[in-house]
Amino acid sequence: MWKCLSLPKFRFHASATALKKAPLKLKGKSGAEQRWLVRQLGDPFVKAAHSQNYRCRSAFKLLEIDDKYDVLRPGLSVVDCGAAPGAWSQVAAQRVNAAGERPDLPRGSVIGIDLLHIAPLEGAHFLSNQDITDPATHAALQRLLPQAQADVILSDMAPNASGLRELDHERLVSMCLSLLELADKILRPGGSLVCKYWDGGLTHKLRDGLARAFRDVRTVKPKASRKESSELYFLARTFRNT
Template sequence: MWLSAVHKRCLHTSLRLLKKSPKTLKGRTTTAQHWLFRQLNDPFVKASHDLNYRCRSAFKLLEIDDRFDILRPGYSVVDCGAAPGAWSQVAVERVNSNGKNTDLPCGTVIGIDLLNIASLDGAHFLSSHDITDPVTHARILELLPNKQAHVILSDMAPNASGFKEMDHEKLITMCFTLLDLAERVLQPEGTLVCKYWDGIFAPKLQEKLSDVFSGVRVLKPKACRKDSAELFFLARMYKKPAK
């Protein structure tokens, strides 16, 4: 199973102890009630609080890493769309970038977002930075040991417009920009994980990823909501273009 024993116990406890309070729903709009009801009954929300992760999305990366072993002590990781920092928290733990385990190599975690990201021990955050900006690329290279990353992570997404097809296309476009970043910073045989929303442009992205990575998988971690179009591409063994 993808969850560690600690995570499993936390989720089982959350399901057993989580209470629904009608008082918290009183006076709220139908949409707000639906959101709150879903949050109150979501074991990953409770587990993220219990384990001090900044949001439930941490469990998506935990599952991916537990299954495919993409984050190892000593690795350098670039986390795109990092706010509020949950994926960076996972990366810090797995690559030992805070140096807590003195018996293991110490890695590097760099998080980038247009939004502000609260500081985190073991991570370098570039808040108010555009991942498509060459200036941001240059700053990332300055922070990376040997100017190369082992892994690029992306949980970024555009602000939702309410039009699924438009939002899907925007996110796919954002994912394509990661290939420019990979060409600048990802080492040969490196790994890319990127979130996308399923739709008509997803095959085009998968085809492009397959051109520059030896293996591409489609993943839907258990922490993704069942009614969500959210999926992830796991692209491995980067074939870095010759300069």
């Protein structure tokens, strides 16, 4: 899913001063659109994404997770689910040396999947306009992955927001649970999975499912994930593959 440019459920109130300082392109937009744009303009991670040529601010969430937990290493094979616009694939490609920029290190691979089109990226192979839950997509991954197996599954995917918090939470949990079926098919024993979820009544169901499949499951809240957001990540490591 396109996670960076679509408008979320708005709970922020832009001040009159901020709106006055905002560019003229805000004129003609709804109040919700104005508040979102003003927030983006003042977001240090948005600015950093532009200055460091990342496709989206979400890159810094994965960077922080990897810096702390060492999920991505040169030579690993990574599947990025819900990859558009490609920021997590950018990070993964750098960290696993998918483009071979470090000839002294093992060369990994990155495959990104999304229902939307993803612009090409050096070091990554994208399966655009494809559904991660489709068995045909699973088969394509098995053909593309070295030895038909991945070391890491990443997921920053999310459903299009309905505006109903519990419904959106349930839909995202369902999407995350579908990754367990994917893991059974492609994840190497000992592999890792990182998935975004929105906290809510079914969080325990997702945690329990991950705990059955992985030896270590923990909750992570990167600094780039806004404090007021219910967004969290599960980091699941040491896939059992039983």
